[in-house]
Amino acid sequence: MLARALLLGLLLGAAQSAAALTIYKYVNANGVVTYSDRAVAGAKVFTFRDNMVERFEKQVRLETQRQGTQDLLIVRNDLYAPIDIELRLNGLNNVTGASANPIRQIIPARSQVRVATLSPSVPGLAMRYTPVLRHGLGDPRLAPSDHRYALPWQGGPFRQTQGANGRYSHFTPKGRYAVDIAMPEGTPIVAARAGTVIKIENEQTGRGANPSGNFVRILHEDGTMSVYLHLMQGSISVREGQRVQTGQALARSGNTGNSTGPHLHFVVQRNIGLAVESIPFDFAQPVGSLPNFAQGGD
Secondary structure, X not given: OHHHHHHXXXXXHOXXXXXXXXXXXXXXXXXXXXXXXXXXXXXXXXXXXXXXXOOOOOOEEEEEEEEOOEEEEEEEEOOOOOEEEEEEEEEEEOEEOOOOOOEEEEEOOOEEEEEEEEEEOOXXXXXXXXXXXXXXXXXXOOOOOOOEEOOXXXXXXXXXXXXXXXXXXXXXXXOOOXXXXXXXXXXXXXXXXXXXXXXXXXXXXXXXXXXXOEEEEEEOOOXXXXXXXEEOOOOOOOOOOOEEOOOOEEEEEEOOOOOOOOEEEEEEEEEOOOOEEEOOOEEOOOOOOOOOHHHOOO
């Protein structure tokens, strides 16, 4: 399994651009998966989607409370992290108290905040409006500190199969500065930095419905967040809201989600304003690595 992940990295490094190489995935009669740049019989074009999908609809929502003739618009945040929100009120009819500009506010973790109070312009007539809520995880007002991250695994040494700005998958805003470290399934994954666990996924099997697979997201004091992806199903040993220290056990590595082989995808992100993006970071010690195949390194 580890060899297949490294082989795929070599194939990717052979291309001069993302469009120059097509990767094929072939599964033989024994269930062994092979990646190749040749279209052998039975092979299918392999498409990688570097999407980190986290659903917060049940934990972040807009609630309307009636108080006499007024509507109180309340944003409820059940997450263990602050959120940055934008609320637009469209199609206003018979409404006062609504701002002409979008409402922007930071909603603290585990809180509910009234963001608007609406009243009818003409008493006795119904108010009509359509609220549209957008939000981003974290507080964009915070500035990342200069921090060097501990290695987020135990054992090894393991090898980096893709680094920052990789042509294969690390080219989206959420994952531009991520690293992929090939390692056997079941490798202990530990916190690279102290913080609060704010989101986990622990039930996904195989490819599943979430490209991230099983994951742990940790919020740090400077507003940055580290994320550990493609973890083994059922292996996560921390809970949302738990405070963890550097080196504390989080889970075991796996091959879940949109993964080419057993590895850990590690990324540091921050809220830049209603959107989460990856940011550059450094490990506190060198990673035993092959060249960065995603960039065609030496």
